Amino acid sequence: MTESGFTEAAAIILAAIFTGNILLHYFLGMCSFLACSREISTAAGLGLAVTFVTVATAPINWLIYNCLLAPFNLTHLWLLAFITVIAGFVQVLEMVVERVSPTLYSALGIFLPLITVNCAILGASLFAIIRGYNVWQCLLYSLGAGLGWMLAIVLMAGLRRRMQYADMPAAFAGVASAMVIAAIMALAFMGLGGVIEMKLALSK
8 A cells, every 4th residue: 555545544544533423523323322321341342333334334335326326327225225234234243242242232232233223324334425435435434433433432431430420410410411421522523623624734
């Protein structure tokens, strides 16, 4: 890989993880993010599952769109096709997790099969098409998007764990504090974009 190619690959992955975090920047996949971020182990397990499905399905969806739907003028079916691919992979993942780690399977509960309708996974496939990525850029972006989602939910789980020992008003406990933490995290991640833009402007 050339230096320019490596720089482009790093830029796509790092932007997807930090400045364009699919959860904290675009607010996709918030339901399972808030519901499964009480324990770090559960959050990490779900994050790995989301990353796996995102990386596995985004390039396939890219190929389906560019090699089948677009050439035959069937682009109006892209949502149906993408969700079908994602649902198939989730079924396989659910069987594997149930067999390999029953504890994680029990902890994730209904949210494991609900990965099928996790809009962060579908969003990664759609963004790759809308932004005109090629198949390799799509793979890199999907990896960054999945890792960014996992990073966000693990950080949230760690913060909520620490908040259990904090003395806070009863009205602020639970969902209220989680929403405030998520908002502050989103501001912090979005602020990274401003720092990068400032550095680029100063370097010119």
